Amino acid sequence: MSLPPIRIAVLGSGFFGTTLAVACTSHDAFDVVAICDLDLASAIELAARVDARALGHPDELAVADDVDLVMIATPNHTHAAAAISLLKAGKSVFVEKPLAITGLDALAVVDAARESSGKLIVGHVERTMPGIKRMFHAARSGSLGTLLEGYGSRARLVHVPDGTESWWKLDRSRSGGEMLHEIHELDLLTWIFGEPVDIRATVGAPQRAGAHLEDSVHKTTLKFASGAVAHHELSTSAHVPDWRLRVSGSAAALEANLRTGVVSQFTDGRLTDRWGIFDSEPANASLKESAEQPQAYGLPGADSPLWMQAAVDCELAEIAAAMRGEDSVLVDSPARAVLAATEAISQAEAARSGAAAVSLAGV
Ligand SMILES: NC(=O)c1ccc[n+]([C@@H]2O[C@H](COP(=O)([O-])OP(=O)(O)OC[C@H]3O[C@@H](n4cnc5c(N)ncnc54)[C@H](O)[C@@H]3O)[C@@H](O)[C@H]2O)c1
Incomplete structure (x- = not known):
């Protein structure tokens, strides 16, 4: 029925x-x-x-x-x-x-x-991508051994269209800034490794004259209760683009490269398995093609690329499961990533004002 x-x-x-x-x-x-x-x-x-x-x-x-x-x-x-x-x-x-x-x-x-x-x-749509979900289950099932190290990055040049100076996505008081607006990989790390017990963060000065993106280079190190450590990098000023998630354990490591649509498994330094971020080849090809284009935030009226539609289809299946009380990857740790991001932001800001004080003392 x-x-x-x-x-x-x-x-x-x-x-x-x-x-x-x-x-x-x-x-x-x-x-x-x-x-x-x-x-x-x-x-x-x-x-x-x-x-x-x-x-x-x-x-x-x-x-x-x-x-x-x-x-x-x-x-x-x-x-x-x-x-x-x-x-x-x-x-x-x-x-x-x-x-x-x-x-x-x-x-x-x-x-x-x-x-x-x-x-x-x-x-948290990236949790629902089949290749990423498989990484989560591998980490949780123990097949990677004891979790030791993680890495998440989203580094790119974000194109800011003309005429969007008052756009909410460029206004930190409404977007929360890049760490919150682009929270996906930080969410994946804290979803897979658990609640961080220590966070060390730093932020660079805004890099691009004429752009309205603030705090465009963030580097954050997280330590977890298990003893595992992860590093997170976010940049909207990167000429060398990168978009990946790595989970390393004592027995094996997995790395998702979201610019190529591929998840690779390594054991003893050798490639031992690989699978797609999506189960569909056209969706993986669309992800790869998008990564090669100039990056921009979605404007009202724009169409989502095929890979994003595929991701939303995966997300809808998880939403339906959650609504029916079945297992869903979208209900676990709902606030953890925001708490980690806001702690990283306040640490980075404190470090920045500390750095200013040091340089003034030098004068
Ligand atoms: N998961 C993803 O990959 C992904 C991608 C894009 C956007 N988003 C998220 O989706 C949300 C919307 O982003 P968007 O790109 O559609 O923005 P948008 O500016 O295109 O659309 C926002 C809409 O909200 C309306 N609005 C503003 N304040 C409102 C209020 N208080 N009540 C009712 N309507 C209000 C605006 O009129 C506008 O139509 C954001 O939180 C963004 O982070 C997620």
């Missing part, structure tokens, strides 16, 4: 809300019933495309009897308040990354979920 569809509302009808809503329409588990955006004209346009009704204020979702799950795809600084108010109304929420832009707000969402009949699901 087939299960009734999960009735979805999408909050935010910009670039990613559109990707999510359109993907839901081709997935049997979901029925998109409402699209909500403060920009009602945008909500109306997407609602027409997915055959749903349009709403102009998030409060209308809290009282909508025909909505089971709200997908929150609004600017990052609005996630926590929207999620808390919907959870208080008994709705389940899928919150796009990052869950919040402060540690306190992330914990407040987790508290609201604990007291709600609704579920909290966080959009």
